[in-house]
Amino acid sequence: MNAVVYLSGPRYRGPDLKELVARTALGDQEAFSRLYDAVAGPMLGLVRRVLRDPAQSEEVAQEVMFELWRTAARYEPERGEVMAWVLTMAHRRAVDRVRTAQAAADREQK
Template identity: 80%
Template sequence: MPGRRGPDLGDLVARTARGDQDAFSALYDAVAGPVLGLVRRVLRDAAQSEEVAQEVLLEVWRTAARYQPERGEVMTWVLTMAHRRAVDRVRAAQAAADRDRRDAARSHTPAFDEVAEQVENRLERELVRRCLRALTELQREAVTLAYYRGLSYREVADLLAAPLGTVKTRMRDGLIRLRDCLGVAS
């Protein structure tokens, strides 16, 4: 049908906040795909992505009453939750790995060949540096600010005095080039 629009997400969130399960079902149908897609891009693991996406959608159900339309669109609100939850999962996994390394170092019984591990880490760091140098200056700036300084897309856009869409495009293109350069399977 020409001119057909999707459901009014703002109305669905308001009804969900009042406990309307049918509204939540419609909201779920409208946002589940984008949520899973975003989470999968961050985590790159299908099982974990599905788990995190379900956590996010449960959080939407629980916190629908806190949605503030004046602060942004429903899809933005939901995808922000999804991105944060996915990044938290990555950070938790990294923290667990760091904790395991510290425990192994304290027990003085390394679970790996320390010299080989150091050499491998050094080679990986050099490969990342070389791949970063292969990016355009604009891509490198955006990726570096977001991933090494921990800034959000909005903060990167503000710092670079560039439109948010431009920063997102730079990030996407830069990350694709990095993935290809590093030989990471998508």
């Protein structure tokens, strides 16, 4: 028979991403490093699903992280969660990459 174990107490939810973005906006490299650790996996997973090319996915993820470093001060907490903001940036950048590649392929066929 399998036993089910229930843990009591508050669940660990990870770092406070809003705080990390705020500190990143002030140029805190340690906060950016922790923010990177928290968002890079989900972001890269999303980008890979869109692009299906590991090398391009890593390139787009790097571009998004650079954009995050540069634009952290623009994050508005009242408009949504940090992860949603980051994933939206990543999705848009990945879709732009797909559209650019498709446009180039279309031009070559003409």
